[in-house]
Amino acid sequence: MNNQCQFIKPDKTQCKSHPIKGEGFCFTHHPEYKQKHKEAVLRGGKSPKKHYGVNEVITVRRSEDVVILIEKTINDLRQNKISVKMANSIALLSGVAMRAFEQHKKDEVDDFISGKGDYPY
């Protein structure tokens, strides 16, 4: 019993994948499964993880924006729309943003005290 796909690739070597049970070709090279394979590839490409955030631009200018972002991230993670890795990156960057806001506020207070700026509140 031949346990190798019979497809011959353009470089004249034989495909090394296992054929579908009882068939001569693997899922990729079986003529009958060609359309199904195409659809599977397309579905993979459309998975929310890969396309998450591409069309969604968010603004993070205030601590309130960070709260909204974290809330959205928690929901996206719970619904498996984003990876744990992405959620961790967002959490890390949110912390950076919060520290930047704090520093900005301190700078404004310093400027006010030294007479360079208006009262920041």
Ligand SMILES: [Zn+2]
């Ligand atoms: Zn094959």
